[in-house]
Amino acid sequence: MHYLDNAATTVVDPELAKLCYDTMLEIFGNPSSLYKPGMVAERAVDHARAQVAATLGVTGAEITFTACGTESDNIALQGAAERTKNWAKNIVVTGFEHPAVYRTLELLAAQGWEIRAIPPDAGGHIDEAAFLEAVDEQTGLVAFMFVNNEIGTLLDPVALAKKVRAKNGRASIHVDGVQGWCKHPLQLSGGEIDSFALSGHKMHCPKGVGALYLRRNYRIGPVFGGGGQERGLRPGTENVPYIVTLGAAAEKYGRSIPARLAGAKKLNELLREELAKRGDITVNSPADASPYVLNFSIPGVRSETMLHFLESKEIYVSSGSACSKGAASHTLTAMRLPAARIDGALRVSFCDTSTEEDVRALLNGLEEGLRALQRR
Ligand code: PLP
Numbered sequence: 001m002h003y004l005d006n007a008a009t010t011v012v013d014p015e016l017a018k019l020c021y022d023t024m025l026e027i028f029g030n031p032s033s034l035y036k037p038g039m040v041a042e043r044a045v046d047h048a049r050a051q052v053a054a055t056l057g058v059t060g061a062e063i064t065f066t067a068c069g070t071e072s073d074n075i076a077l078q079g080a081a082e083r084t085k086n087w088a089k090n091i092v093v094t095g096f097e098h099p100a101v102y103r104t105l106e107l108l109a110a111q112g113w114e115i116r117a118i119p120p121d122a123g124g125h126i127d128e129a130a131f132l133e134a135v136d137e138q139t140g141l142v143a144f145m146f147v148n149n150e151i152g153t154l155l156d157p158v159a160l161a162k163k164v165r166a167k168n169g170r171a172s173i174h175v176d177g178v179q180g181w182c183k184h185p186l187q188l189s190g191g192e193i194d195s196f197a198l199s200g201h202k203m204h205c206p207k208g209v210g211a212l213y214l215r216r217n218y219r220i221g222p223v224f225g226g227g228g229q230e231r232g233l234r235p236g237t238e239n240v241p242y243i244v245t246l247g248a249a250a251e252k253y254g255r256s257i258p259a260r261l262a263g264a265k266k267l268n269e270l271l272r273e274e275l276a277k278r279g280d281i282t283v284n285s286p287a288d289a290s291p292y293v294l295n296f297s298i299p300g301v302r303s304e305t306m307l308h309f310l311e312s313k314e315i316y317v318s319s320g321s322a323c324s325k326g327a328a329s330h331t332l333t334a335m336r337l338p339a340a341r342i343d344g345a346l347r348v349s350f351c352d353t354s355t356e357e358d359v360r361a362l363l364n365g366l367e368e369g370l371r372a373l374q375r376r
Contacts, residue, residue, distance in 0.1 A: 092142045
């Protein structure tokens with residue numbers, strides 16, 4: 001099997017799966033209970049909090065555990081809107097956010113917020129000047145992503161946040177870090193960013209666990225009512241085994257960011273070089289994108305058709321983003337690419353276990369697929 005859809009989800013690391021299973025059996029207590037099994041569970045959760053925090057150079061007290069990246073984004077965005085609604089009127093955001101952000105902002109738009117979405121240009125970049133121009137004294141929230149999930153555009157969260165702060169010191173700044181966490185180095189200790197969302201299943205954990213960084217002294221109200229766990233922001237009995245697993249993933253993968261990044265870069269370059277040799281394939285990802293993601297368009301074959309052809313050879317890639325099943329890519333549409341390029345777009349995404357053999361298999365599969373499918 002050649003699994004090249006790691007931006008959709010990753011395989012669970014067997015070492016982490018074992019830890020998860022063992023924790024499930026051994027640390028069964030409710031962290032809120034006052035007796036020993038409860039305290040053991042609470043300690044395990046706090047240890048994981050420190051492990052996740054260390055990947056961002058922050059403290060455990062700044063980490064809230066959630067069920068997924070979507071939940072982290074929702075808590076941060078809705079919380080920020082509630083926090084600033086008394087004086088703010090608009091929200092500034094990139095025009096190529098994941099639905100976890102843009103659909104949440106649609107809910108806020110229905111409450112009267114003006115959403116200023118700055119689209120990417122045809123090269124897949126956000127015009128920084130235009131983005132900052134949209135921020136004014138009535139901006140309550142600024143949201144952007146670390147790495148775009150469809151084409152891999154890489155933003156510099158700290159540098160951009162500093163520029164936003166220079167224009168508006170009281171707006172909340174949220175970063176969707178789901179595709180960048182533990183893949184690209186990032187330190188949040190400078191306090192420029194108020195909130196940062198991450199998700200475990202993009203980093204070899206089971207689906208169902210995520211986290212939200214909230215800067216010390218940055219306060220938002222709850223989105224859910226409940227028993228007060230996670231400082232009331234994500235009430236509900238903590239999923240201790242999954243949280244422990246996320247902590248261990250943070251420790252394991254947080255240490256190897258440069259080495260894994262170098263590996264992804266090599267594979268990305270190989271794929272780009274080989275695709276360029278064909279001459280009929282257009283790369284949609286910017287040249288300076290995250291090497292973990294490469295989006296390109298094939299001529300004369302719909303991406304779904306090619307996806308299933310590749311599937312027959314056990315090569316797995318995505319057409320657009322996994323969340324948009326069959327729908328035209330949100331990002332490529334925002335880039336205003338021609339319809340044929342959007343229809344033929346495939347996304348390849350690597351992880352640390354991806355190999356040159358995977359890339360070669362994909363190239364052969366594409367070659368064969370184009371020959372077989374273009375003829376019809
Ligand atoms: N944000 C981005 C950029 C993503 O790529 C994803 C998932 O694909 C999410 C948020 C949502 O994360 P989750 O699947 O953990 O809810």
